[in-house]
Amino acid sequence: MTVKHFFYGLIISFAVPWLLVVAIPFESMRSLESVEFSEDKDERTGPYIPSRGGRMSNGSLIYAAENCASCHSQVIRPTYAGNDLFREGWAGASKDSRRESNAFDYPGEMNGAGNAFAHIGESRNGPDLSNVGYRYEGEQGYQDLLVRLYNPRLLEGNYKSICQPNPALFKTEDDKGQANHRDTLDVPTKEGKKVVPRDTALTLANYILSLRRDDQVPDSMNYNPRKGKK
Amino acid sequence: MSTESTQQMAEDATLRAEIDRSLRHPVMFFFTSGAAWLAVSLLLGIIATAKSFAPGFLSCVDCLTYGRTFAAHMNVLLYGWCAQAAFGTMIWLMSRLSRQPSQSSGVILTVGHAWNAVIALGTIGILSGNGSGQPWMGFPNFVWPCLIVLYAAIAIWSVIQFRVRRGGHVFISQWYILAALFWFPWTLLTAHVFIHVIGDGHPVFATAINAWFRSGLLFLFFTPIAIASAYYLAPKVTGRPVYSYSLALFGFWALAVVGPWAGMQKLYGAPIPVWLQYAGAGATILLLIPAIAVSVNILKTVSAKGETVAHSPSLRFSVAGIIGLAATALFAAALALPGSMSLTQFSIASYGFDIFALYGFFSMCMFGAIYFIVPRITGREWISTKFIRVHFWSSIYGVVFIALFCGLLGGYLQGQAVENFSEPFASAMGRYKIYTIGMAIGWVFVLLANFFFCFHLLLMWLRLGRRSNHPTLLKHNAHGQVHGPEGDLDSLQSPTS
Known part of the structure; x- marks a missing residue:
């Protein structure tokens, strides 16, 4: 096996599956034909x-x-x-x-x-x-x-959930007494605070x-x- | 004969010492920074695993949600530790086997720093909520072109060294390194270009390409590097030739022919062409052929020297890693059987497999290489055989427990509960939870192992190793007659080097 043959072998054994498994299906799935109702x-x-x-x-x-x-x-x-x-x-x-x-x-x-x-x-x-x-x-x-x-465990009947809390998506701000926005969360917080979702x-x-x-x-x-x- | 061969041996020793000296800084840098990333990854892994059974753990820290921590854990493991360990081993092996000292250590060292900086930025990206959400490609998009360019700047020198090699003979390890040098950029570039640069392909096929990339990274980059290291160390340390050259040739081409087809079985049942799912599964099962060919060949090479395997740290880790290779292939084949894919496809078995392949096989081979290479490039011997023993046994215990007990068994049980649609989903969650507790315990063992490893490596990096002409052997009263009386390495080496 010369070095030249070695590289030919490498290129062919990789390029064939690369074309058949990756490149061609990628291209053909890129624009799917629509399916008609009958x-x-x-x-x-x-x-x-x-x-x-x-x-x-x-x-x-x-x-x-x-x-x-x-x-x-x-x-x-x-x-x-x-x-x-x-x-x-x-x-x-x-x-x-x-x-x-x-x-x-x-x-x-x-x-x-x-x-x-x-x-x-x-x-x-x-x-x-x-x-x-x-x-x-x-x-x-x-x-x-x-x-x-x-926090998934604050939902009733869901206390066994192992899903993660995502406090980063929410902010805790001062509750200034205005009527609650529809997005204000009904969750226990510190006195005078409320939890509202971020964008x-x-x-x-x-x-x-x-x-x-x-x-x-x-x-x-x-x-x-x-x-x-x- | 004797004068000629003695002169030849002296020249060889001088050349080897010259090569080792030329590569000391870049290779040590890759190994130590890799080991540091491994420690970071293990800490993140423990946090992520702990969060899977105790979701409130550290929930006050915004950037450590499970999703982000887990992504950071895997990506740091892959590109911080595995890739850098592979680079260090690859450039050293290529220099030694091509019998050419490195002329470009400064460049490699600089590029190595850049690689680490990019990994750090990528990890901050994931933890700050800018990750890509793609398994094994979780860093933000700007990281990938940087990694490809930096990789080219590291790898090109090994190709050049091969071109100007002395002697002309191409060793088995060199086939694997050359193949890895060629497969890795093609796989990474494919994933990056198709998913990120073209960017508007079919969403499901982008996911399929990601699955193919993961298989490629494991079987066409990490695997050949680990095998190259084992094919170098097994004959070198035992002093015996490789058991069968034709078996080695067969194993290599079997990997080259089968490897690139594997991967898309991860999307079993998803809307991609069905033949791709089965081609991926079939190829993954067929990977047993190269894995067994390599394992048999290397185990046969060392089998007559059981004592050497037990006493040499590098051989002990490599042999464990090569047994890990056979087990990895069996594990992969077991997961790829159509009957078991429906159970394990979406279970902790896949995570268990990733950890087993990356740690139980690849990292063990890399540890073997590191225990061999570091004393040579630093000119110091390892300080403590106790540290090495703890590293070995805690690693084995931890990874077998995580991957085989919790991952494989837990994965099957979890998958069974999910497939049993008349049972509420909570029962699957309950099974998952129990096994993640076990995984966390396993991770603690692996962390302990790597605490000793990192500390030991750091001491070696600071050149605080033993100044001895005796190799570090894992036996009591190791200072026997074979290597003569123990002496100071520097004073012994100075006349020849």
């Missing part, structure tokens, strides 16, 4: 356009910087890869709407620096967050979510509320085991 099966027509609301993009920046993905996943795996579809509340608001994650579910998701990056997650030390928005419905839900971000907490809360990934998808990409059994 009149017969979906009772509607037109392309599938994923719906997401809220300040999701800049919310995902904070989600990334706080590294929420080290404990929370955001993927509902198909049945070949796990039982995620069946766990209560993970795959959708109801049994009929639940579905696995698809490639259109992550528009605008970013890493801490604003590059496209989906927070699939590292572990499930906490629950999956693909459809966490449904767990905090209405005004009370919004308040609960803020308290949860401040980062509100953005993150908005992002979390936008995580609802169970909109209707074309029949061709829907693998809900209950589909059609209405």
Whole structure:
């Protein structure tokens, strides 16, 4: 083996998988073709356009910087890869709407620096967050979510949680007696003080509320085991 | 014959001493600053692990939330300790094997300082809430181009030394170093360009590239450097040739062919092409082939010299590391089996695996290299065999407990509870919590081990080591006859060097 052959071997053995596993799939997934609803099966027509609301993009920046993905996943795996579809509340608001994650579910998701990056997650030390928005419905839900971000164990019935408090996202200021803003947290504080969220907490809360990934998808990409059994 | 060979040996010894002297400052700098980062990483790791079962711990400190601490812990471990230990070992081995003293130690030393400054800035970035949230690439974006440029400035000299090598023969260790020199920038550059520079790819595929990068960093940079060190030390310390040259060749090419395919099984079940997930899993399982080829080859090389393995600190750590290599490959294969991926993909088993690979395999090999290299470049022997023993046994105990007991067993149990969808999620959390308590205890052992290691290395850096012509051996009454009567190294060396 001469040094020349050695380097040829190295280059070929690395370049082939690099092209096939990284470069080509990257390019082909960069612009996905839209999937059409079919009149017969979906009772509607037109392309599938994923719906997401809220300040999701800049919310995902904070989600990334706080590294929420080290404990929370955001993927509902198909049945070949796990039982995620069946766990209560993970795959959708109801049994009929639940579905696995698809490639259109992550528009605008970013890493801490604003590059496209989906927070699939590292572990499930906490629950999956693909459809966490449904767990905090209405005004009370919004308040609960803020308290949860401040300190998860202050929520009633949640004292066993091992989720982290995030005091950095909130500030404690003097309570000057004005009527409480809707964002003021209902948490125990020192006399004459109140806890209010910073912008980062509100953005993150908005992002979390936008995580609802169970909109209707074309029949061709829907693998809900209950589909059609209405 | 005798006069010629004696003269040859004297010339060789002079050359070796010259090479060691030329590299003393950069290599010592990489090792000591790496060891310091390792200590920082261990402290962060203990804080993060403690927070996983006691979330209120240190919650008054804003920058130490679990997410930030954990990211800082992993990134400091990877780029502060592992990368710098690899650089130190790599440049020393390349000089020795190419039989060329370093002409550019000043440049390497300067660049090494810059590397440390960038790691410090990146760590502050993570802790202040500016991290990227990407596993193993957690520093803010400005860090990556800096690291790539600094790496090039460190590595280019090793390539040059290889080009002007004396003797012409290419050693097994050199294949691995050359391959690592080539794989590392390509992998890092790929991840950086596709995720950060192009920046507008598919979000899920960006995550997939990150997973591929992690596998590449481990199996195509840290692994070849560790193997290069073991292939150098095993024959060198035992005085026996490598067991089988063709097995070494086979192991090398098996790694080169299989390694770059692995990684994307981390996204099992995520919306990326399914064949990529299975290709990643398949390649990870196939990595058993090179791992076993290398382990068998090195263990066979040292097997007849059991006593040397027990007594030489560098060989003892290297052999433990090489057993760690086989165990790492088994661990990786066990996690990549489709049946177990659904259980362990999102559990502490992945963290346990990362720690086992980075500490139980890679770092053990690096410790072996450090125990060999440092006395040669400082001209002083290690001071205390007790420190080395504590370092060895606490490391082994800590890492096996963290990775195999808490990580692997805990990970399976946690995954099982998550998969059992009729049970409430809290039961999975309960299982996770128990095993993180065990992990914290394991980390305390590893921290203890590295307290002794860092302290010892610092003393050596200050040239407070023993001035002796006797190598440090881990046996009582080590000052036997083999090395002659003990004397002062400086007075013995001065006539020849």
